[in-house]
Amino acid sequence: MDGCINFRDDQSGKYKKVVVQVKSGKNLNVGQIRDLKGVMEREKADIGAFLSLYEPTRPMHQEAVAAGFYLPEHLPGAQYPRLQILTIGDLLAGKQLHYPRLDPHATFKRAPRRRKGPTPEENQGNLL
Numbered sequence: 001m002d003g004c005i006n007f008r009d010d011q012s013g014k015y016k017k018v019v020v021q022v023k024s025g026k027n028l029n030v031g032q033i034r035d036l037k038g039v040m041e042r043e044k045a046d047i048g049a050f051l052s053l054y055e056p057t058r059p060m061h062q063e064a065v066a067a068g069f070y071l072p073e074h075l076p077g078a079q080y081p082r083l084q085i086l087t088i089g090d091l092l093a094g095k096q097l098h099y100p101r102l103d104p105h106a107t108f109k110r111a112p113r114r115r116k117g118p119t120p121e122e123n124q125g126n127l128l
Helices: 030-043 058-066 088-092 120-126
Strands: 003-007 016-023 047-052 083-087
Touching (some): 016 030, 030 047, 030 058, 030 083, 047 088, 083 088
Parallel strands (some): 016 047
Antiparallel strands (some): 003 016
């Protein structure tokens, strides 16, 4: 597993997971997709993403399709492929990973706001 994306598809406050695996070599094979399926089970991830520099093989696509769809219970009619294969060329062309984006800020934690210099309360004593 090379990365993880958190997402929410309901208002429960619980986050779901997309596991990401990246391969840069030319020797792509269906075993790598099966390995990603195992990682998805171990990590209890709902969706898996396989990113590669080169085009995947036909058996890799077939294995990904056989993984089925993630069907969020709180988003009726929505379905997302459980295992998605994207190349770097796909990403550069604008193609995106498909997963529920109910809360677009779920992936990143916000840093607390900070001001440079003294706060306004600290400055009041220096106004004389």
